[in-house]
Amino acid sequence: MDDNYTSRAEKILRRIEALAAISEDAQGVTRTFGTPAFLQGSALVKSWMDAAGLSTHIDSIGNVRGRLVSRQAGAKIFVMASHIDTVVNAGKYDGPLGVLMGLDLLEQLVQHAVELPFHVELIAFSDEEGVRYHTTYLGSKVVAGSFDQNLLTKTDAHGIPLSQAITTMGGNVQTLAADAIAADQWLGYFETHIEQGPVLWENRIPVALVTAIAGQQRVELTWHGMAGHAGTVPMDMRQDALAGAAEFVLAAEQFGVANKNELVATIGKLDVRNSASNVIAGEVVCSLDLRSADAARLATAYEELREKAQAIAQKRQLTLDWNLIQYTAPVSCAAEMNTLLAQAIGEAGHDVVQLVSGAGHDAVPISAVSPATMLFIRCFKGISHNPLENVEVADVAAAVQVSERFLQLLFSHYQHSLSN
Known part of the structure; x- marks a missing residue:
């Protein structure tokens, strides 16, 4: 593996450790939606986005969003994302790894002054796990424009309604709809995530192409x-x-x-x-x-x-x-984007392994408005939602290389389609 990819992977994992140190309890990693620990973690992620030179803000549902703006007239939006909330007593990597890998990719685009054919937005979704309100995908549903307003009256274990939690976080329930990306503005969606299963671990394969989500x-x-x-x-x-x-x-x-x-x-x-x-x-x-x-x-x-x-x-x-x-409902990943991602995996020197995800991901609600694709990364024994959750530097480096190549292929593919 190229030393550059290894050093970038090591930086991503150092950030993972820094974020994991922010928790509701001292023994493990717990950052549930809207809690002080969650807000502290969000602020840290936003500070990294700011330092990278992204145009950033935190929207009303608590998503941390950073964008690189294209100078192309009528440019659409390509989103890279995952989540930064956790289950109780979680591992460090489920969600945050995808966010921080996306940040690394955008840092490279900034450093190399890449001319973007479309806007690229990185989103750290606020609530994928649904622990506090027993409602999955709050963050991504807002961005997809499918948030159910009836959820605002739903209460947590302490009787606090979701609307009050949003206000306490600094959000405005009246502007949730405005935080959506319009369906005609989406170009695509890309999410990297630990596999949360044992297939890659047992076969010593660093990455896999996700074909569908159960x-x-x-x-x-x-x-x-x-x-x-x-x-x-x-x-x-x-x-x-x-x-x-x-x-x-x-x-x-x-x-x-x-x-x-x-x-x-x-x-x-x-x-x-x-x-x-x-x-x-x-x-x-x-x-x-x-x-x-x-x-x-x-x-x-x-x-x-x-x-x-x-x-x-x-x-x-x-x-x-x-x-x-x-x-x-089950979701199939977008064929055209999967073709490019499979090409990137092959060009990086890996077998193209195809997996169906048994776990849910933010790609599920996003797929209703955008072509979506996902890359799985090998994790220790397939363990997830557990403090034993872990990844190896070499596997993260491989995922960085594949993801970067995927972006390059996407840029070329999109520029070619524009010229035609």
Whole structure:
């Protein structure tokens, strides 16, 4: 690997460490939307953008935005982006790596005084993870013009509505629509991200081309039984909500294993209401996260699991509330941009590995208004949303080289199309 790319990768990782030092807790990395730690991290990222010579601002949803302006008349906008919010007790790289790689690319454009055929904007999205308000993609939905105004009344665990959080951050709920990039102004979207899976790690491949992003359906299930004394209610006369939920946990796992080539199914949250060791559970809430790159299979799997849950509830004399929290359709990355990105990967000397992302990304809402493409970077054992999350310098350097070549190809391709 060229020493230049290695030194640039090392600089990116030093910035990762500086950003990771800003957290809501001292033991790990936690920066959730709108918190003091989040605002401090945003200010640091903006200062780096300012130092690079970008035209910067923080919009009303808290996205940090920096732009290099083209002198081309009627220039469109090419966006490079990822997010800087985190889950609780997160790793350092999920999101910020893509932002800081984008910053490195723009610094190079400035240093070499590259004549831009279109505007290039770098965005550090404010809320992709959706931890605080259980709403993913707040930042990117504002930029895409698809923000749901009804979310402004949604409250966090402390009863603070989203509208108040935006105001506290210095934003204005009245100007959210104005922060969108109009659909006819988009030229394209590029996001780099750790893979969050083990394929690249196991095969010692530094980067991969993302062909699609799996669709998601998130459900909240509430199991209602009858609370009772653990010592006095006979086993065959119980309406145990926890036993019903537990049976569904295993049923969902078995369903996922049986259909492992098409989908994944996860129960990641279980809340036993008014729990005690000597009380039969009367109410239990659990989650269901269902994902597939095939929209039709996602829909049928959703109904199959719903039927399984209802059958379990009926058998155990429970009642079940099934509440769909989120639906996101599968997204295919843009063929033309993927062709250029695949060319860049090959020219950098790597095999062109194609992957479907099981995780959601800001590319999902952006793809509704712009051609989008993504590059995955190898990460340690595929671990993500975990303090063990890590990357190697050589893999980041390879991703920098590929991304830079992709931009060069995009510039040439766009200039050629203009001349024709």
